[in-house]
Amino acid sequence: MINKPYDLEERTFLFAKDCRLYIKTLTTTISNIEDGKQLARSSGSVGANYIEANEKLGDKDLIFRLKISRKEAKESKYWLRLLQELNPEQKNHSESLLYEIEELRKILSAIITKTSK
Template sequence: MKPYDLEERTFEFARDCRLLISKLPKSIANNEDGKQLVRSSGSVGANYIEANEKLGEKDFTFRLKIARKEAKESAYWLKLLKSTNSDMNKEIEDNLQEAQELRRILSAIINKI
């Protein structure tokens, strides 16, 4: 069961991506792609938290759009890792699905503003 609290859910997404990266075989590509995934997955939650500390509606919308962009970027890195690490497809796919769900949730919030 996924948490209803989006701050907690984005935290768990970033944590799960880090745990995934720690299990990947060591290679230059996995190392570089993993670094990018660490940054983008952590940025989803960080920007969502920033949005909740809004200084106005424009700031709120701007931070949510950045969080959504970072979720899309995380999905990109996960797809790339999936294409080169077939032995870990299930775990990568779970994280990829979560990135896509977070993007859709953030889009829905933005569209309601």
């Protein structure tokens, strides 16, 4: 496994970038275009909302932003799974993205749990 950056802002940025690179490899079909747009949006929102969480206005705002980030991670996983099913020739690439988004979701959940206490 490749060493991942400890900085979560950087890690979420790299995930969004890798999703865009993955989308570029897909064949041009209506479903790949539409699902790819959804993945591009949600994957970018994971990091964007995490950055907003770091600029919190209070603990409630922090938790709210982190939950949005986690929600976007779950959505990204959905679109990745759908694209993977329809593009089995890209399975190696999508598998690594699915692994990473699940790791990010777990990290976000852990932060939410610790912050909520």
